[in-house]
Amino acid sequence: MTSSSRKTNPHLERLQLLRPFAGRLALGLLFMVLTVMVQLAYPKAIAYFIDGMSEKKSESWFIMLGSLMLGVFILQAIATTLRYYLFESTGYMIVTRIRRQLFGALIGKKISFFDRHNVGELSNRLTADVEVLHETLTMGAAISLRCLCILIGGVTMLLIISPALTLMLAFFIPASLLLSHWGGKRIRKHSRNMQQSQADCGKTAYEHLANIRLVHAFNQGRTAARRYGQSTEDALNVSLSTTRMMAAFRGWSIFLVYMSLLVTLWFGAKLILEDALTIGELTAFILYSTMVTDAASAVTDFWSEWMRTIGATERIFELIGEQEEIAPPVAALALQGNVAFRDVVFAYPERPDKLALRGISFTIAAGEKIALVGASGAGKSTIASMLLGFYEAQQGSIGFDGTVLTPANASAMRDNIAIVEQEPSLFSGSIYENIAFAVSEREASLEEVMAAARLANAHDFIQAFPQGYETIVGERGVQLSGGQKQRVAIARALLRNPRILILDEATSALDSASEVQVQNALDKLMAGRTTIIIAHRYSTIVKADRILVLEQGRIAQQGSHRELMQDTAGLYHYLMENQLAQYKTISEAHAEAA
Numbered sequence: 001m002t003s004s005s006r007k008t009n010p011h012l013e014r015l016q017l018l019r020p021f022a023g024r025l026a027l028g029l030l031f032m033v034l035t036v037m038v039q040l041a042y043p044k045a046i047a048y049f050i051d052g053m054s055e056k057k058s059e060s061w062f063i064m065l066g067s068l069m070l071g072v073f074i075l076q077a078i079a080t081t082l083r084y085y086l087f088e089s090t091g092y093m094i095v096t097r098i099r100r101q102l103f104g105a106l107i108g109k110k111i112s113f114f115d116r117h118n119v120g121e122l123s124n125r126l127t128a129d130v131e132v133l134h135e136t137l138t139m140g141a142a143i144s145l146r147c148l149c150i151l152i153g154g155v156t157m158l159l160i161i162s163p164a165l166t167l168m169l170a171f172f173i174p175a176s177l178l179l180s181h182w183g184g185k186r187i188r189k190h191s192r193n194m195q196q197s198q199a200d201c202g203k204t205a206y207e208h209l210a211n212i213r214l215v216h217a218f219n220q221g222r223t224a225a226r227r228y229g230q231s232t233e234d235a236l237n238v239s240l241s242t243t244r245m246m247a248a249f250r251g252w253s254i255f256l257v258y259m260s261l262l263v264t265l266w267f268g269a270k271l272i273l274e275d276a277l278t279i280g281e282l283t284a285f286i287l288y289s290t291m292v293t294d295a296a297s298a299v300t301d302f303w304s305e306w307m308r309t310i311g312a313t314e315r316i317f318e319l320i321g322e323q324e325e326i327a328p329p330v331a332a333l334a335l336q337g338n339v340a341f342r343d344v345v346f347a348y349p350e351r352p353d354k355l356a357l358r359g360i361s362f363t364i365a366a367g368e369k370i371a372l373v374g375a376s377g378a379g380k381s382t383i384a385s386m387l388l389g390f391y392e393a394q395q396g397s398i399g400f401d402g403t404v405l406t407p408a409n410a411s412a413m414r415d416n417i418a419i420v421e422q423e424p425s426l427f428s429g430s431i432y433e434n435i436a437f438a439v440s441e442r443e444a445s446l447e448e449v450m451a452a453a454r455l456a457n458a459h460d461f462i463q464a465f466p467q468g469y470e471t472i473v474g475e476r477g478v479q480l481s482g483g484q485k486q487r488v489a490i491a492r493a494l495l496r497n498p499r500i501l502i503l504d505e506a507t508s509a510l511d512s513a514s515e516v517q518v519q520n521a522l523d524k525l526m527a528g529r530t531t532i533i534i535a536h537r538y539s540t541i542v543k544a545d546r547i548l549v550l551e552q553g554r555i556a557q558q559g560s561h562r563e564l565m566q567d568t569a570g571l572y573h574y575l576m577e578n579q580l581a582q583y584k585t586i587s588e589a590h591a592e593a594a
Helices: 010-054 059-107 111-116 119-161 163-169 172-210 212-217 221-273 279-321 380-387 410-414 431-436 446-455 459-464 482-496 512-526 561-566 571-593
Strands: 339-347 355-364 369-374 395-400 417-421 500-504 530-534 546-551 554-559
Touching: 010 059, 010 119, 010 279, 059 119, 059 279, 119 163, 119 172, 119 279, 163 221, 172 212, 172 221, 221 279, 339 380, 355 380, 355 395, 355 554, 369 380, 369 571, 380 500, 380 530, 417 482, 431 446, 431 482, 446 459, 446 482, 446 512, 482 512, 500 512, 546 561, 546 571, 554 561, 554 571, 561 571
Parallel strands: 369 530, 369 546, 417 500, 500 530
Antiparallel strands: 339 355, 339 395, 546 554
C-alpha cells in the first residue's frame, strides 16, 4: 500500500501507537487523576486555612488540618512517581516499537529505493526523527491531559467561588486556544522543514565519514568541512526561523497569562471592598486562576509541540506506510542451476530513458561456468543484479530450471545463489559473524564456519589472530587485507552452499600472491556449481566454459576463449590483445629491473 492511497488522519495515526500499551497508560491515568484531585483541593484548603486564622481557630484545629494535608501530599508524591514512571517508560517502549517498524520497512524496500535515498538520511530518520515522539506522545500527552483536567476542574471551582469574577477570565481562555490553533499549523510546517534539514546534515556527514580514506587521500578535508558547514548553516537558518515562530507564540501566550492575573487581582479587590468575597476566597481564586491559565498555556504549548511532532514524523509514517506489497511466502526451491535470459530489456528506475540491457538472451546449463566480458557500462553487473532479483525487467523474463523469476519467488530463488564481489561487503563485527551471515534461517555453528574457512584457505590466517574467529574486522573489513577479505567472502559463499555462484570481479583488485590463494579458494567454490564470472583478467576468463562478450547492453559475441580469439576482428580479440600487451610490457619492465 502506498502513501497516496492511505487516508489515515495523522493525529489518529500517532495516537494508534498507544493501543498496545493501553493497560499501562490506563494505570498511569488513574494515578494522574489522584494528583489532579489533590492539586484542585489545595487552593480550597489554603482558603480554608486563611479564613480559619481570621476566625481564630484553636491550635489543635491547625494541627489536625496540617496532618491531613501532609498525608494527602505523601499520597500525591507516590502517585506522581508512579505516573511519571508509567508514562515515561511507555514512551521509550513506543519509540523502540517505531524504530523496529521503520527499520523493518526500510530493510524490506526494493534496491531501487536505496538508489534514490542516502543511507545517512535514512539513519537520521531512525534516530532523531523517531525520538521526537518520545516526549510528546506519552509524557507530553499525559501532562496535557492532566492540564486539561485541571483546566476543567479549575474553571468549575472558579464558578463556585465567584461567577462574576470568573466571567472576567472568559475572554482569555478562548484567546489562548485561538492562538494555539493559529500557531499549530505554522509550527507543523516549520518542524518538517527542520527535520529535513537535519537529515541533510546527517547525509553530508555520513558520506564524508564513510569515505574518510578518500577524503584524506585527496586532501579534501577543507572541502568536506566547507560542505558540512554549508549544510549546517542551512539547517541553522531553518531552525532559527522555527525558533522565531515558537518565541513569538510563547511570548503572546505569556502575555495572555499575566493579563488574566492582573484583571483577576483588580476585580477581586473590588469585590472584597464590597464584602462580596473574603480574603481566603480571593486567595483561592487567584491560585485557581493561576492553575487555569497555566493549564491553558500548557495545553496550547502541547498543541504546538504536537503539531511539531506531526510535521517532524510525517516522513517516518510515509516510509512505514509505503511498505511493499508482500507476496505470500514461496516454499523453498532446490534448483539444479539452469539459468535462462529471454529477450530481457531493462533500464534503471532512475534512468528510464537509458537502456542497460537491450534484448539480452542466453542460457546456462547447470554446472557450466560462464564469463561476462566487456567494457565498463556494458551490462555485466546489471545481469548479476537481475539474477538476484534486485530489479524487474521491463520486457522479457529470467528463468531458473524453467521457473520464471518474479518478485513473489525472488527470495526463494536467492536461497540458491551466492555472490563474491570485488570489494566484499563485510560488517564491522567478528569474522565468525561475517561468515555465518550466509545462513539466514538458523544460527551457524562455529564448526560449520571453520569448515567453510578451511575450504576458502582462510582458517590459518584467522587462527593467527589473537581472537581467532572473534576478531573484529572493523567497518567494511578495514582491519583485513584485500586477500583476507576476499577469502572471508568466499568462506561465506561456501557456507551458503549455493547452486548458482556469481563472481563479480572477485580477484581484480588483488596482487599476484593474494590472487593465487584466492583463486585456489574460488576453484573449490566453483566446483560443480553454475558460475557467472564477471571479470577482466585473462587468467580468470580463460577458465570459463563459455564467454559472453557484452557491448552497450547487447551480446556481441559468445563462445570459448579459443573460438573467440580466432575472430581477429571481434571485440573479444581486441580486449584480450590489449590486456596481453599490458602483461607483456609489465613483464619486460620487471625483467629489466631484475
